[in-house]
Each structure stands twice: as structure tokens, then as C-alpha cells.
Amino acid sequence: MKLLSVSQVARRTGVTIRTLHHYDACGLLRPAGRSGAGYRFYGEAELRRLQHIVSLKALGFTLDAIRASLDADAPTLADALLQQVARLRETIARQHALLARLEQLEQRLAAGEVIDGNTLLSTIEASTIMEKYLSDEQRETIRQRGEMLGAERIGEVEQAWPQVIAGMTAAMQLDKDPASDEVRTLAQKWRSLLREFTGGDAGIQHSLNSMFQQEPADMQQHTGIDPALMAYASKAIAALPAG
Numbered sequence: 121m122k123l124l125s126v127s128q129v130a131r132r133t134g135v136t137i138r139t140l141h142h143y144d145a146c147g148l149l150r151p152a153g154r155s156g157a158g159y160r161f162y163g164e165a166e167l168r169r170l171q172h173i174v175s176l177k178a179l180g181f182t183l184d185a186i187r188a189s190l191d192a193d194a195p196t197l198a199d200a201l202l203q204q205v206a207r208l209r210e211t212i213a214r215q216h217a218l219l220a221r222l223e224q225l226e227q228r229l230a231a232g233e234v235i236d237g238n239t240l241l242s243t244i245e246a247s248t249i250m251e252k253y254l255s256d257e258q259r260e261t262i263r264q265r266g267e268m269l270g271a272e273r274i275g276e277v278e279q280a281w282p283q284v285i286a287g288m289t290a291a292m293q294l295d296k297d298p299a300s301d302e303v304r305t306l307a308q309k310w311r312s313l314l315r316e317f318t319g320g321d322a323g324i325q326h327s328l329n330s331m332f333q334q335e336p337a338d339m340q341q342h343t344g345i346d347p348a349l350m351a352y353a354s355k356a357i358a359a360l361p362a363g
Contacts, residue, residue, distance in 0.1 A: 123161040298356035307356035
């Protein structure tokens with residue numbers, strides 16, 4: 121293979137000339153040589169290193185971490201490519217799932233249902249967060265739970281949640297003891313409604329806890345439960361007898 125100029129590498133790889141210059145300046149990717157006029161040229165070895173850099177960067181490595189990894193030859197280019205392929209497959213799977221949801225919404229619209237834009241955005245955002253923290257198996261368990269409960273019961277649960285959340289919020293604001301009788305009644309209702317959703321699956325509960333911890337703003341928007349309220353309700357539920 122003949123040497124490629126920096127502009128040829130940029131054109132064929134999508135990595136900008138400015139980036140290639142920066143990689144050279146910081147010692148991350150030196151060109152194979154330079155012309156008499158100072159133009160950079162790259163060969164196969166440099167392209168392999170560039171692929172390694174691109175793969176590691178796609179995996180979230182900083183440039184300093186990439187340099188250290190390349191100098192130590194760990195992970196190898198093959199390992200980095202395998203990880204990048206795995207991540208891309210996950211991204212593609214999520215995109216396919218998103219496409220399926222959009223198609224379902226489109227079908228509902230075609231059938232005459234009225235779905236406003238905010239509802240569309242909220243539904244997609246909530247579903248995306250669920251996919252991030254819940255495994256395929258857990259989401260399938262939740263779906264089956266929904267089928268088992270039926271639309272009528274799901275509607276009753278959805279109506280009950282705001283009342284329980286409001287009651288728990290009021291108790292927290294009044295600084296009531298989470299183990300008090302009044303709060304205990306609310307905690308029992310909270311736990312019962314939650315079990316309607318999870319079926320008592322500890323793994324799903326753990327994933328939900330992670331969602332509230334890692335996505336507090338989004339979860340508050342969708343559920344009305346902020347981190348302080350979640351912590352208070354958790355204390356109240358922990359004070360309940362097992363059952």
C-alpha cells in the first residue's frame with residue numbers, strides 16, 4: 121500500500137485533518153513520514169493505530185487513557201474492536217426497539233387515536249430509560265404482569281398512585297416519623313402498589329432503585345417522586361413487618 125497524505129486519510133476515514141494534526145502534536149499518532157514541504161504521510165501501521173484509537177475513543181476512553189493503552193498494548197486492537205462491535209449491536213437493538221414503538225404509535229394515530237406531541241415525547245423518553253436499566257427479561261416480566269392484571273386494574277393502580285404519593289409527601293413535609301402508624305398505612309399501600317408492578321421480583325426492584333438514583337430528574341418528572349421522597353418512603357417501607 122502506498123503512503124496516504126493527511127488529506128487522503130481524512131477524506132477516507134472521516135477523521136478530520138485537524139484531529140490528525142492534534143494526534144501528531146500530542147504524540148498519539150505520528151505519521152510515517154513527511155514530504156520536503158512538511159506534509160504528513162501515513163502507511164498501514166499508522167492506519168492500524170488510528171483504527172485502534174477510534175475504537176477505544178468510541179468506548180469512552182480519554183486520549184490519555186488511549187495513549188497508555190496503546191503503549192501497554194492493552195486492550196489489543198482485536199479486543200477493542202470486539203467491544204466496539206458489542207456496543208454497536210446494543211445500540212442497533214435499542215434503535216430497532218425505538219422504531220417498533222414509533223411504528224406502534226403511528227398505527228394508533230392511523231386508527232384515529234389522538235396522541236399529543238408531549239405524550240409522544242414522554243412515552244419515548246420513559247421507555248428509553250426503562251430499556252437502559254431493565255433487562256429484556258425484566259421488561260417481559262413487567263409486560264406479562266400487565267396482561268395478567270388487565271387494563272381495568274392497571275387504570276385503578278394508576279389512579280391510586282398520585283393519592284399515595286401526595287400522602288407520603290405531606291407526611292414527609294410534616295416531618296412525621298416514617299415508622300408511625302399514619303405513615304405505616306401509606307407505606308403499606310406504596311409497597312402493595314409497587315408489587316402490582318414488579319410482581320415482587322427483587323431484581324426488578326433493584327433496577328427501579330437504580331433508575332431513581334441515576335435519573336432523578338426524569339423519574340421525578342414521570343412519577344412525581346423526588347430523591348428525598350423516595351428515601352423517606354424507603355425508610356417507611358423498611359419499618360414495615362415482612363410480608
